[in-house]
Amino acid sequence: MSSNVTIYRNAVVFTGDAAVPPRESFAVRDGRILAAGDLESVRLASGGGAEEVDLGGAFVSPGIIEGHAHMLMLGESLSKVQLRDAKSVAEVQERLAAARAADPDAPRILGTSWLFDIFSEGERPTAAMLDAAVPDVPVLLDANDLHSVWANTAALEAMGITRDTPDPVGGEIVRDANGDATGFLLETAAVKHAWGYLDEVTTDDDRDRFLTAAFDAYLETGVTGSTEMSFGHPDLAAYRRVLDRDGRLPFPVNAHWLLTASGDLETDLAEVAEVARIRDEVAAQYGDQWLRIAGVKFILDGVIDACTAAMRAPYANGDMPGPIWEREFALPVAVAADAAGLQLALHAIGDEASTIALDMVQECIRVNGPRADRRARVEHLESVADDTIARMAALGVTASMQPVHCDPAVLDNWQAVLGDERAHTGFPWHKFREGGVMLALGTDAPTAPHEAPNNLFIALTAKSALDRSREPYQPHRVFTPADALEALTLGTAYATRRDHELGRISAGFRANAVVWAANPLTDAPEKLLDSSAVLTLVDGEPGFRAAE
Numbered sequence: 001m002s003s004n005v006t007i008y009r010n011a012v013v014f015t016g017d018a019a020v021p022p023r024e025s026f027a028v029r030d031g032r033i034l035a036a037g038d039l040e041s042v043r044l045a046s047g048g049g050a051e052e053v054d055l056g057g058a059f060v061s062p063g064i065i066e067g068h069a070h071m072l073m074l075g076e077s078l079s080k081v082q083l084r085d086a087k088s089v090a091e092v093q094e095r096l097a098a099a100r101a102a103d104p105d106a107p108r109i110l111g112t113s114w115l116f117d118i119f120s121e122g123e124r125p126t127a128a129m130l131d132a133a134v135p136d137v138p139v140l141l142d143a144n145d146l147h148s149v150w151a152n153t154a155a156l157e158a159m160g161i162t163r164d165t166p167d168p169v170g171g172e173i174v175r176d177a178n179g180d181a182t183g184f185l186l187e188t189a190a191v192k193h194a195w196g197y198l199d200e201v202t203t204d205d206d207r208d209r210f211l212t213a214a215f216d217a218y219l220e221t222g223v224t225g226s227t228e229m230s231f232g233h234p235d236l237a238a239y240r241r242v243l244d245r246d247g248r249l250p251f252p253v254n255a256h257w258l259l260t261a262s263g264d265l266e267t268d269l270a271e272v273a274e275v276a277r278i279r280d281e282v283a284a285q286y287g288d289q290w291l292r293i294a295g296v297k298f299i300l301d302g303v304i305d306a307c308t309a310a311m312r313a314p315y316a317n318g319d320m321p322g323p324i325w326e327r328e329f330a331l332p333v334a335v336a337a338d339a340a341g342l343q344l345a346l347h348a349i350g351d352e353a354s355t356i357a358l359d360m361v362q363e364c365i366r367v368n369g370p371r372a373d374r375r376a377r378v379e380h381l382e383s384v385a386d387d388t389i390a391r392m393a394a395l396g397v398t399a400s401m402q403p404v405h406c407d408p409a410v411l412d413n414w415q416a417v418l419g420d421e422r423a424h425t426g427f428p429w430h431k432f433r434e435g436g437v438m439l440a441l442g443t444d445a446p447t448a449p450h451e452a453p454n455n456l457f458i459a460l461t462a463k464s465a466l467d468r469s470r471e472p473y474q475p476h477r478v479f480t481p482a483d484a485l486e487a488l489t490l491g492t493a494y495a496t497r498r499d500h501e502l503g504r505i506s507a508g509f510r511a512n513a514v515v516w517a518a519n520p521l522t523d524a525p526e527k528l529l530d531s532s533a534v535l536t537l538v539d540g541e542p543g544f545r546a547a548e
């Protein structure tokens with residue numbers, strides 16, 4: 001007798017809930033978890049004839065749900081010149097020249113993840129530095145945090161940037177004493193000019209390749225769900241092509257549409273209404289099992305590395321920039337999105353920005369009333385005040401954080417520009433846990449490496465996954481393995497309003513699960529580093545299987 005049930009046995013099954021002890025087996029039927037528990041009870045629930053798979057004592061968790069990502073950009077970055085470990089401008093130049101020589105017909109050279117640490121004090125990126133390596137085709141290099149772009153002269157020309165091009169709201173085209181662009185685009189100037197240009201020259205075939213590469217890269221590392229954090233028309237078109245072709249995605253994705261701070265309230269409100277219309281249209285056409293336009297994303301400030309995050313006190317250099325969204329626009333636009341059922345994801349890195357974020361949530365509650373499924377979330381929270389953490393707990397706002405962003409190997413400039421006590425009190429995971437704030441973890445790939453085991457390693461150790469010689473950053477903050485795994489599974493499922501179907505190995509849930517090469521509950525965390533999944537299940541089917 002055979003049945004359509006598969007029992008996975010002889011395993012250590014973390015259910016997604018840190019308070020529940022691991023199970024030894026689970027059964028899958030028709031893409032759903034049928035039962036989880038001891039082998040006898042799982043066999044009983046399965047009836048006769050189930051196929052049994054012996055996992056040899058392996059550790060199993062619910063599939064990791066990436067809490068914050070940019071899928072097309074990740075896929076694209078996997079094909080770009082990688083600069084994260086370049087130690088100097090000269091090393092960047094060498095790699096660009098090598099890439100040019102390796103592909104002489106390439107219409108442009110794209111690079112990613114350069115660090116501010118490569119410049120000497122007071123030095124900033126210039127087009128001339130890149131022209132020295134590649135003078136003839138456009139070169140566009142994303143900063144590690146994706147909040148600025150470094151361009152050569154050919155790229156400035158291709159983007160149409162002249163001395164007469166104005167700075168967009170919330171951004172800056174850095175200029176020299178003569179008023180000429182130097183090749184460094186900050187914040188919305190990078191979004192508008194560099195990303196806008198790349199959107200124009202990138203073909204649909206390119207985007208389809210990028211999306212496939214991102215899904216594959218995630219499945220290999222045990223990820224079975226993702227949260228898109230700067231969704232727009234090109235992204236939606238790429239997802240539609242997959243849905244039209246396959247009727248599904250490789251795993252479910254929740255998307256937050258990136259709003260633009262236009263400086264005009266009517267324009268901002270019209271964009272919110274358009275996002276709600278697109279959300280309804282997509283849901284009517286495809287359902288929301290795979291793709292859901294969940295909400296909107298506000299980028300309230302920049303990043304600490306570029307001194308563009310909005311802080312309550314000045315940076316070491318005296319800078320004290322304002323937010324990208326002023327309250328007079330942020331509050332009414334948030335209320336309109338919330339009224340339309342669009343979930344708020346609020347990028348706030350500096351302590352002043354997260355204060356504004358909570359003012360927005362509070363205004364939504366005041367105007368639209370309390371709601372259990374509001375699930376507002378603040379992204380990043382790198383330098384955050386204690387009063388903000390207490391307010392988040394009171395308002396039921398999720399902290400969406402990225403352990404990879406405080407890898408000690410990328411913190412030197414971050415600490416230097418703050419320059420005071422704040423350099424040592426960043427990313428206070430422990431305070432969120434102690435304060436009873438919901439936590440959702442992710443990587444924000446491609447601003448940081450996307451691999452889930454390395455991200456988990458940093459959450460467990462506060463050590464560097466990039467440079468083993470580094471001291472840990474404030475190791476008293478670390479998670480227990482169970483708490484970190486919960487924040488990567490159930491926590492992100494809650495944050496994406498999918499905790500009724502994802503994030504648990506429990507009867508009735510979608511059978512999204514990972515068999516790991518290491519057991520984070522008992523092995524040394526170092527064993528996680530650079531490990532892949534052994535088997536990644538999506539709705540009960542293998543999305544990835546490691547070679548024997």
Ligand SMILES: [Zn+2]
Binds near residue numbers: 447
């Ligand atoms: Zn992001």
